[in-house]
Amino acid sequence: MNKFVPVMACLLLLAGCGTGPKGSMGFTLPDGDPNTGKLLFTAFQCSSCHTIKGVAQPEAPELKVALGGETSRIQTYGELVTSIVNPSHKLAKKYAEELVSVNGVSRMRNYNDVMTVSQLIDLVAFVQSSYKLEAYKPTDYEHYRFDIGH
Ligand code: HEC
DSSP: OOTHHHHHHHHHHHHHHTOSTTSOTTOOOOOOOHHHHHHHHHHTTGGGTEEBTTBOOOSSOSOOEEOOBSSSSOOSHHHHHHHHHSGGGSOOTTSOHHHHEETTEESSOOOTTTSOHHHHHHHHHHHHHTBOOOOOOOOOOHHHHTTTTO
16 A cells, blocks of 8 residues: 555545644634625625526626535535635636636635625625535624624
């Protein structure tokens, strides 16, 4: 047997559980509002590159990258959030590389400096509702939501 196989297995295991200092263990976003998320999906013009159940694409879309469904690559909640916050971390597999990226960088826009955390939470709640993802347990948030701006 190739001696790298056990090493690879460990790495995969680590990545899967996310237990390292930079792992995803313990990461959750609070429960968002999918209806607001749906409005944001159009407001941020995600629909100019993505098809998703319930949202019409504009007339001359830039791209038609499908989101949601059972066959999509996204498997976990963490992956979904990461693909929005850092689109190039893993490029969607079922499309030709030159279609979805330029020199390995995703053609998806980076929203990190224009999207609030609350908007991200709602957007993820909407996009998540069209995927079949591993369940996650949201953190309790309502208590803090109304403290902002005092
Ligand atoms: C300029 C075009 C463009 C816009 C605008 C855009 N995206 Fe993307 N997006 C892409 C491309 C191309 C990919 C596939 C390459 C990749 O995985 O980054 C992608 C991938 C994704 C993925 C991962 C899909 C998968 O199966 O791996 C998610 C989730 C996603 N986008 C969500 C969004 C959301 C939410 C918005 C709006 C806030 C948005 N995108 C706006 C082009 C865009």
